Amino acid sequence: MLSIIIPILNESETIEETIGAVIENLSGEIKTEVILVDGGSTDGTIEKIEAILSNRKGPKKSFSICLLHSPKGRARQMNLGAKNAKFEVLYFLHADSLPPNNFDKYILKEVESGNLAGCFRMRFDSTHWWLRLAGWLTQFNWKISRGGDQSQFITKSLFEEVGGFDESYIIYEDNILISELYKRNKFVVIPHSLTTSARRYREHGVWRLQYHFWRIHLKRRLGADAWELYEYYSRHISNKNLNRLHKKPQKF
16 A cells, blocks of 8 residues: 655646656556645646546546645655555655656565665656766666655655654755665665656756756755755755745754
């Protein structure tokens, strides 16, 4: 049994494709729930989700879908989804990433084998050589090759043991959790690939965005705290967010 948790914020352009891909790629052999956790969308995302929910004629497969509302912040949203999950195995999926066929079976097989946390390999929906190389590198079980776009499965008991996602991190929350799992030597890479959107690279330029991501990783390794990482991200990648904050984010 599997709880799929998808944090969303203004994903009207992708949410229908994501939900459709999740449903179609389920094996149909495992009881599953899909938990969508909205952080305050204002672009019509909620209306599209409500239309999907109201138009369902009945379960095609053994799964259910629900929508929760949360304060903005992906870590908060994912923690809320985990808190409300019915099942022991959690699967965190970004709204612009599409899981491989039978992904639920692959996840449960790993858990049954004693691998309590891990991710899939990843490929971008782009032919750019660097992004193809970056995707190819995700086959290796190296912490440096990890990121939230690859999705994350973890048992609820282990998730609670590591403290869930650190809500003081507005960005980089996936990497903080992954680092904790690598410290415990509890991480596996499933040899199947999901597809994630390269939209941010198309928007900002591959080399410009990659440079700033490298800077963020370096700043973290040199001891930068959650606010410093977010401030850098907001200044160089997403200026609109920083202007809405007037103080450092607090831990919750």
